[in-house]
Amino acid sequence: MTPTDTACATAFAALLPGIATLAGLSPADLWRALAPHLPSRIRDDIAPRLDDHDLQKHIADAAAIAVGTDKTASDETNLRPLFATIHLDEKQPAGNGELYYPRTPLNPRSIFPDSDSASADLWQTFLDGLKTIPNAHRNNWPLWLDHFDTLWQNIAHAVPAAHSADVSLYDHSKTTAAIATALWLRRDVRDGDKEILLIQGDFFGIQNFIFAAGSATNRRAAKILRGRSFHVSLFAEVAALKLLESCALPPTAQIQNAAGKFLIVAPNTVAVREAVAHARAEINAWLLEHCYGQVALGVATQETGRDDFSDPAKFAKLVKESFTALERAKLQRFDLTAAAPTVLPVEYPHGVCPYDQRLPIEDTTSNPPCARLSADQITIGEQLFKTDRLLILNRDAAVHSDRDTQKLQLPIFGYTIAFTADDQISG
Numbered sequence: 001m002t003p004t005d006t007a008c009a010t011a012f013a014a015l016l017p018g019i020a021t022l023a024g025l026s027p028a029d030l031w032r033a034l035a036p037h038l039p040s041r042i043r044d045d046i047a048p049r050l051d052d053h054d055l056q057k058h059i060a061d062a063a064a065i066a067v068g069t070d071k072t073a074s075d076e077t078n079l080r081p082l083f084a085t086i087h088l089d090e091k092q093p094a095g096n097g098e099l100y101y102p103r104t105p106l107n108p109r110s111i112f113p114d115s116d117s118a119s120a121d122l123w124q125t126f127l128d129g130l131k132t133i134p135n136a137h138r139n140n141w142p143l144w145l146d147h148f149d150t151l152w153q154n155i156a157h158a159v160p161a162a163h164s165a166d167v168s169l170y171d172h173s174k175t176t177a178a179i180a181t182a183l184w185l186r187r188d189v190r191d192g193d194k195e196i197l198l199i200q201g202d203f204f205g206i207q208n209f210i211f212a213a214g215s216a217t218n219r220r221a222a223k224i225l226r227g228r229s230f231h232v233s234l235f236a237e238v239a240a241l242k243l244l245e246s247c248a249l250p251p252t253a254q255i256q257n258a259a260g261k262f263l264i265v266a267p268n269t270v271a272v273r274e275a276v277a278h279a280r281a282e283i284n285a286w287l288l289e290h291c292y293g294q295v296a297l298g299v300a301t302q303e304t305g306r307d308d309f310s311d312p313a314k315f316a317k318l319v320k321e322s323f324t325a326l327e328r329a330k331l332q333r334f335d336l337t338a339a340a341p342t343v344l345p346v347e348y349p350h351g352v353c354p355y356d357q358r359l360p361i362e363d364t365t366s367n368p369p370c371a372r373l374s375a376d377q378i379t380i381g382e383q384l385f386k387t388d389r390l391l392i393l394n395r396d397a398a399v400h401s402d403r404d405t406q407k408l409q410l411p412i413f414g415y416t417i418a419f420t421a422d423d424q425i426s427g
Contacts, residue, residue, distance in 0.1 A: 001045065003248040007181055008141040011250040012042070013049045014059045014180035015152065018173030022156055023123045037130045039138040055184060062180035065309045066172050067163050076165035078103060079158045081113045085166065101158035110158060126155045146251040149174070177252045178265035186267035194303040197268040199247075199276055200326050201239055203260035205295040206232050212294065216354035216368060223381030224355060230380050232295070236260050238392060238412045239283050239297055246275040268303050276301055283413050290373055290410060292344055292358060298329035363409065372409040379406055383419035391418040 001009070020030040031050060035043050049055055078100035099113035104120045129151045137143040156170035163172070179196065186195045210228045217224060240254050240262040247253075247266055256263040266272050280299040287296055302322050308314045350361035350369060355378075359371035366375050383406050393399060393416040399407060405420040 004245070004250070005045070005141040007185060007248055007253075008145045008250040009045045009049060010055070010184050011177040011181045011252040012145060012148070013046060013055065014062060014177040015148075015173055015252070016050075017059065017063065018156065018169055018176065019126075019152070021162060021169060022126070022159060034127075037127055039144065041139050042141075042144060045141075054187075058183045058187065059176065059180045061306070062183055063172075063176045065179050065306055066175040068309050068315065076160050078165070079160045079168055080165045082166060084113075103158050106154045106157050122155050122159070126151065129155070142251060149252055174252055175255055175265075177250075178255050181250060181253060182265050182267045184267075186269060189267075189269055193305045194268050195306065196304045197266045197272055197276075198302040198304055198322060199243060199264040199266055200298075200300045200302070200322060200329075201236065201243070201262045201264075202298045202300075202326055202330070203232060203236060203239075203295055204298055204330055205293075206260055209291070209295045212356040212358065214353055214355045214357045214374075217356075220355075220378055220381070223378050224374075225381075226384060227377035227379070227381030230384060231377055232260050234380075234412065234417065235295070235297070236262055238415050238417075239279075240264065241392065241415070242283065242413050243276060243279050243299070246279040247272045248275075273301065286413055288344065292346065294358070298326060298332075300325035300329040376408040376410055379408060379419075387419040387421045389420050391416075391420055393418065 016027065016030060016034075019034070020027055023030055023033065025033060027050070031047075035047075038046075080100055084099060098115050100115075101113055102110050103122065104110045105122070105125055130148075133144060133147040133151070137147060152173070153170050156173065157168055159169040161167045161169050161172035182196045189195075209232065210225065212228075236257060240257055243249075243264060244251065244253060247264075249264065249266055253266060254262060254264050266276075276299060280297065283297050283299075287293070300322070302318070302325050304318055308318045346360060348360040350364060353359040353361055353371040353374050354368050355370050355374040359373060361369045362372045363370055363375045366378075370378075387406070391399065394414075399405060399416060399418050399420075405418055407416065407418040411417070
């Protein structure tokens with residue numbers, strides 16, 4: 001097994017206790033019920049880990065850490081909205097305590113609390129969902145686990161965790177998997193008690209990037225704005241993917257990605273810290289080359305230990321230090337005192353891009369000619385409502401633009417991006 005496959009197998013093993021809670025089964029009974037629905041490779045890699053007492057202890061420790069400062073037990077069967085506990089002052093009662101999220105798979109209706117305690121057979125829906133994972137991805141640990149994580153979120157998003165009616169079973173389960181993986185991969189390092197490395201990412205300059213203007217900006221305003229907004233989200237997704245792959249971490253190690261920000265839980269090792277520094281430099285070099293400093297990725301790392309999550313004072317200090325580290329990264333985004341150029345070499349032999357006056361025209365085949373970055377943003381704006389699938393591929397992937405597939409001109413951080421309606425290509 002590769003290091004990434006080992007990390008993925010560890011993460012999946014750490015998800016099993018949460019799945020057992022949903023099914024109402026013991027660990028042994030869960031495995032007997034679940035194993036027939038798993039690909040043979042996944043089943044063979046996981047079976048030995050079920051009897052690894054050292055690993056199971058790390059998973060139990062991670063579950064306790066994931067509870068954080070909330071040590072209470074809960075017998076609630078429905079997930080309570082956070083707004084239900086909010087009140088403006090002590091004399092005013094909290095919100096409606098009779099509203100809960102329905103225990104149904106994730107859909108546009110289930111995200112709204114209701115007094116009707118609708119319920120579905122989540123366990124059977126979960127087993128049925130395992131059959132829909134594409135066959136082409138069943139022998140690839142990271143891809144299969146990514147599918148599995150999405151399915152698990154779809155099923156357990158509205159099931160309360162055992163310790164709180166305010167926290168979903170999915171959130172606690174995934175956090176447990178992220179922490180357990182970090183602890184397990186760090187178990188042989190005896191350097192201090194800061195076992196976990198929090199990796200934060202934040203994109204800066206988003207407003208200027210989205211609202212950049214040119215002589216023809218109004219011509220395709222809707223497509224450009226839609227494309228640029230999604231481009232920022234795509235930058236964050238691909239940057240997080242690059243960090244995960246550079247650090248040989250599973251997709252479950254990323255516990256947050258929204259609004260251009262992401263958070264990854266990693267083992268605190270020299271190899272991981274070096275991988276983060278290398279990936280950060282490569283990402284910002286790409287942004288300097290193609291965006292000319294309009295946007296930048298700040299990546300901050302924060303060493304932390306087990307007690308920092310369970311002690312309220314230490315946790316408050318950790319949160320404050322994390323924000324400070326990210327702000328410091330914002331001010332050091334391009335490493336201008338080192339190798340990064342302070343003046344960017346750029347020429348305008350074909351003129352200025354009509355959609356962004358800071359960029360040179362590169363694609364002379366488009367109408368009108370524009371920068372490749374702008375051409376990609378227009379493509380994104382067009383394809384978002386035309387196609388169902390977005391592919392993020394290794395640079396050497398043999399995918400070409402045709403009637404069913406539209407590839408972006410610029411690879412992002414070493415990955416080829418394509419939109420496709422062809423499920424034979426996407427798997």
